[in-house]
Amino acid sequence: MAVDIEAEHIAAGIRRATAPxxxxxxxxxxxxxxxxxxxxxxxxxxxxxxxxxxxxxxxxxxxxxxxxxxxSLVPISVSAPPAAREAPRRPMVALLDGIANLLAEHIEHAERLAAERDAAIERAETAEATLASIKAALGQ
Ligand SMILES: [Zn+2]
Structure with a gap:
């Protein structure tokens, strides 16, 4: 399903980007x-x-x-004073938190859709089996 593939693609990108x-x-x-x-x-x-x-x-x-x-996410410059070192990280950390939350929602949504799809397939298979047994009973 396209949503699953997209979610996995995004998750893989985040894993690569946050790897050491x-x-x-x-x-x-x-x-x-x-x-x-x-x-x-x-x-x-x-x-x-x-x-x-x-x-x-x-x-x-x-x-x-x-x-x-x-x-990753460790400032490269260690000679800068602590305040200068920490300040630029906060917006970045907030941004990454936001992205992580969006990604989690996206993955959750994709998982929900996949579960709905699986349930629909199961219902369809049950219906097909019922139809087949009815046809068999009618001698068709
Ligand atoms: Zn070599």
């Missing part, structure tokens, strides 16, 4: 050996996203590294 963001560092990729401006867990973007197949030893090294993730 790797910091990354320049260096030589553990897998392909290219010198790259940004490696995450020792791997370049092409190796991380599968465009270059992973060698088993590079996979093991990447898995054993310390995680380099930082949470």
């Amino acid at each position: 963001i790797p910091i990354g560092a320049p260096g030589e990729c553990d897998n392909c050996g290219e010198d790259m401006p940004r490696l995450v867990d020792g791997l370049c973007a092409r190796c991380r996203d599968g465009r270059i197949p992973m060698r088993p030893e590079a996979m093991r090294r990447a898995a054993s590294r310390e995680p380099t993730l930082r949470p």
Whole structure:
């Protein structure tokens, strides 16, 4: 159903947007050996996203590294005074709360529609079964 697909698409977008963001560092990729401006867990973007197949030893090294993730929504500038750091976040947090509430309502609505659809399908199947048994009883 289009509403379900749309709701899942929006939910996936929010999950991606709120996922922790790797910091990354320049260096030589553990897998392909290219010198790259940004490696995450020792791997370049092409190796991380599968465009270059992973060698088993590079996979093991990447898995054993310390995680380099930082949470999203944390201000990048830590040298600014606390007031300046916190002030811009409040409207953003309020906006994100609003979006989260809208999304929750949207998902709830989609779930309600899906439940109504399932109930309608069940009623239709029951009606078809009843019709079939009536036809059978009438010898048709
Ligand atoms: Zn690479």
